[in-house]
Amino acid sequence: MTDLTGKVAVITGGASGIGASGVEVFVEAGAQVVAADLQDDKGAALVARFGADKVAYQHCDVTDMKALEALMQSAVDTFGGLDVLWNNAGSGGTSSSVEELDIEGYSFTMDLLLKSVFAGTHFAVPHMKARGAYVEHGGEWHTAPAPRFSRTPGTVRSSTDDGEQVVATWGSAS
Numbered sequence: 173m174t175d176l177t178g179k180v181a182v183i184t185g186g187a188s189g190i191g192a193s194g195v196e197v198f199v200e201a202g203a204q205v206v207a208a209d210l211q212d213d214k215g216a217a218l219v220a221r222f223g224a225d226k227v228a229y230q231h232c233d234v235t236d237m238k239a240l241e242a243l244m245q246s247a248v249d250t251f252g253g254l255d256v257l258w259n260n261a262g263s264g265g266t267s268s269s270v271e272e273l274d275i276e277g278y279s280f281t282m283d284l285l286l287k288s289v290f291a292g293t294h295f296a297v298p299h300m301k302a303r304g305a306y307v308e309h310g311g312e313w314h315t316a317p318a319p320r321f322s323r324t325p326g327t328v329r330s331s332t333d334d335g336e337q338v339v340a341t342w343g344s345a346s
């Protein structure tokens with residue numbers, strides 16, 4: 173893996189599953205990581221395992237815009253900056269047919285799988301620009317399809333591409 177020494181990453185949904193594996197890989201590559209999740213006990217265990225100089229944990233519901241903004245700021249406050257954002261948090265959303273799905277289920281799924289990716293990137297990019305580099309991932313791993321009613325994965329791919337383009341026009345996207 174690329175040497176990430178000196179880089180600071182935020183991984184949402186970092187307390188378990190793929191995100192927690194990501195925390196491990198990023199730390200092995202030399203990064204400092206802020207893991208964000210709803211599972212505070214597992215987050216605390218990550219900090220105990222890797223050490224507070226390598227991993228910080230922040231409680232954050234990615235559907236909460238103020239919490240997302242505070243999360244990105246916490247990376248700066250804790251480790252001095254932000255270089256990498258992995259919009260990993262998610263679940264399958266509310267899976268139903270168009271006919272059966274209610275508005276609450278639709279809104280929950282869109283907030284979790286789409287709005288959070290836009291907003292996380294929106295709040296992270298200014299900090300990334302301040303560091304001079306940019307990496308963001310909110311791609312196919314993140315975007316659990318909500319079968320039968322949504323095009324969420326494709327929309328997330330588009331928004332992610334747009335984010336990369338926005339920052340690439342400013343500076344390095346390597």
Ligand SMILES: NC(=O)c1ccc[n+]([C@@H]2O[C@H](COP(=O)([O-])OP(=O)(O)OC[C@H]3O[C@@H](n4cnc5c(N)ncnc54)[C@H](O)[C@@H]3O)[C@@H](O)[C@H]2O)c1
Nearest residue numbers: 185188189190209210232233234260261262263313314316
């Ligand atoms: N595992 C798969 O086969 C698969 C397939 C397609 C997409 N995905 C997506 O990849 C991502 C990781 O998958 P996984 O298998 O590790 O899932 P997982 O359920 O094991 O882990 C997801 C993590 O996200 C956290 N999370 C859920 N909702 C959150 C919220 N609102 N705010 C903050 N954290 C929240 C959970 O607490 C958990 O730690 C998810 O977004 C998932 O939807 C997974």
